[in-house]
Amino acid sequence: MIPTLKWTDEGVSFVDQTRLPLEEEYVLAATYRDVADVITTMVVRGAPAIGVSAAMGLALGVKKSTAATIAALSDEFDIMCDVMANTRPTAVNLFWAIDRMKTTFSRLAARPGITLDGIRSALIEEAQRMYDEDIAACRAMGAHGADLLPQSGGVLTHCNAGALATCGYGTALGVIRAAVERGHDIHVYADETRPFLQGARLTAWELMHDGIPTTVLCDNMAASLMRQGKIGAVIVGADRIAANGDVANKIGTYGVAVLAKEHRIPFYVAAPLSTIDLDTPHGDDIPIEERPHTEVTHHAGRQLTPHGVGIVNPAFDVTPAKYVTAIITEFGILRQPYEESLARLQAAAVNG
Template sequence: MSEKISIMDIDTVSLDDENSQIVIIDQTLLPYETKTIRLTSQKQIWEAIYKLQVRGAPAIGVCAGFGLYLAAKEIAAGTQDYDEFYEAFVKAKDYLDSSRPTAVNLSWALNQLDRVVCANKGKSVPEVLEALHKEAMRIQEEDIRACYKLGEYGLSLLKKGDGLLTHCNAGKLAATRYGMATAPMYLGQEKGYNFHVYCDETRPVLQGARLTAKELMDSGIDTTVICDNMSSSLMKEGKVQAVFVGCDRVAANGDTANKIGTSGVAIIAKHYGVPMYIMAPTSTIDMNTATGADIKIEQRAAEEVTEMWYEKRMAPEGVKVYNPSFDVTDNSLITAIVTEYGIARPPFTESLKKIMEIKAEAMKQE
C-alpha cells in the first residue's frame, strides 16, 4: 500500500529494518503523484533501480546498500555457515549490480558491503549481519553529509541573484537529501540568495521537467523549465551565470558521464564563457577508469523516445531509435568538479588525485 507524502518532508530512500523493507519515493509517478512504495524482494529492488523508480547515482548507491543488506538478512535466516552465507551473498550482489551499468555508486556501495563481509570472516553470521547493517546506514549518512558539503562549496562559487542552469535531476530526488547540483540552490534559498533556476526538460525521460522543477518549486525557488534545445538562446541573452549538473561517474582525467545532453550543454557554456560545474560526491569518482572513453554507456528502450509521454505514438512504426542514457563531457569543457572534500580544477589528473588523498586521510581519522 502506498502513502501520500511531500517530497521535501521525507528522505528519497530509507530503510525500515523492522519490516525488512526499503521505502522510496516512486519517481515514475512524479509530478502527478507523490507517493512512497515499499520494496521487499530482490526482484522488486532490482526493478525499482532499472525502471527509474529510484534514480540518481547517490540514491541508487544507498538503495543498493540497503537491498544487499536485506538480501543478507534473508540468507542469514536460512544458514549460519559463513561459506554458504557468502556464496549466496555474492549471487545477490551480482544480481543487484546488473540493474544499471553506468552509475559507479551502484557497484561502489555493493563492494563496500562485500568488503565488510570479507573483513568479518571469522565472526558469526549474526555478527556479520550487524556489521552489514552498520555499513548500509553509514553509506546513507555519508551521502547526506557529502551533499551538504557540496552545497557549501558550490555556494562559494555564486553571487546573490545569479541565474543558474541545471540538466536532468541531481536534486534531493537523486540522493537522500539536499542533492548534488541543487544543494547550493537550497542553501542559497535559506540564505536569501534569490537564485533563478532554469531546468532543462531532459529528454526523453523528462527528469528536469518532472523532478527537478517539482522539488525546486516545492522549496520555493524561482524556477523555469526550458526545452533542451533552448539553453543556447538563454545563455546568449546573459540569463545564466553558471551551469550546475551532477554526474554518474568521474574518470581519473576529469571526464564525466552524466545524463544524455550534458555534453551539449557544456559545449554551449564553453562558447558563451559560462562556468560549467560538475557536482560530484567522491563516491562517483572512479580513479580506476582512466578516461571517459572507458565508461560503459547504458542503452535504454526505444519506447522512451517514441511513446512514453505521448497519448499516441510520436514516431513512425519500425523507425530505428538511438537512446543512450548518458554521454561523456570532456574535461576540457569543465570549469571545476565540486566534491565534499574541496573543489578540483584543471589539471584534473592532479586535483582529483589530491581530493582522494584528502578523503583517505579524513577517513583514517574518523
C-alpha cells in the first residue's frame, strides 16, 4: 500500500502529496503543530487521512508534552485540539477524530491510578487503532461497492479518493480496485481537478502504480465523454455528508453529478461512517473552505492571471442528494431516502 502516513518514534511521517507524481518524498512532522501545518498545506489531504493525521498529531503532542500533572496535560491537550480544529473546516472526519481523542483522554484521566505515561501510551494506541480501522473500512467499502461498477467500460472519478486520501486502499478508488480484483475490465477517466490537480497528479499516479488503465481529462471534457457513451458510472469520495444525503466533495463534483444525471449515468459516493454528519441537516449548512488565491493565479511559481483580477477558490462544493444514486459505506450501500437510511446506519453503528 502507498504509505500515506505512518507513526514513528520520531514523529508522524507523511508522503508529500504536493510533490507527487514526479517526486516521492516524505515529510517528518516532529510536533503536533507540524502535523497541523501538514494538514493545512495539503501535504496530506483527503477526509479520512486528515482525521487520522489529526489523531496522530494529538497523540504526538501528548507524547512530547513536559506537563508534570494530568491536569496540566489536560490544559495543553485542549490547546492541541483547538490547533487541529482550525486547520481545514470542511472535512468532518477531522472533528470526528478530535472528539474521539478527547473522549479517550477524558475517560483515561478519570481512571483511578492512571499515570501520565499510561495516558500517553493509550492515546498513541487509539490513534493507531483509528489508522487500522480506516484501512479495514476502505476494504469493506470496496467489497460492498465493487459490483455496482460496470463489468467493463469507463468509470469517471473526480479528485483523489484513493489510498492517498486515506490510510490505505481508498474509498472511491478502493471500490474501483475491488472491482478490478473481481475481474471487471475498467478504464478509469480521472478529471484533472483544477486548481490543485489532485486527479491529474495523484489519482493517475496511484492507478498507474496499480496497473489500472487510466486517462486524465480536463474538467470540462466530462460532458463530451458522457455523450459519447464512454462513461458507465461515476464514483467519488466525500468530505462531509449531511443528514439529508447532500454531499460535500472537491470543487467540480456538483457539475459532474448534474452531467451524470442528464446522461442517465449512476453517480456513486464512497465514504466511511466518520464522514457522515447527522448534526448538519443540509448541504447548505456545511462550511466550505476558501483556499489561497495563489492556487488559481499561479502554477509552478508562474503567474497566469492579470494583476488585481478577482479570484474565488472554494475547495469544495455541495452535490444535492437527488443526484446521488447510492452511498457506499463500510457497512453497506445506502439509497434514497437518505434521511432514513443514514439515520438507520448511524443508529446501527452506535448500537454495535
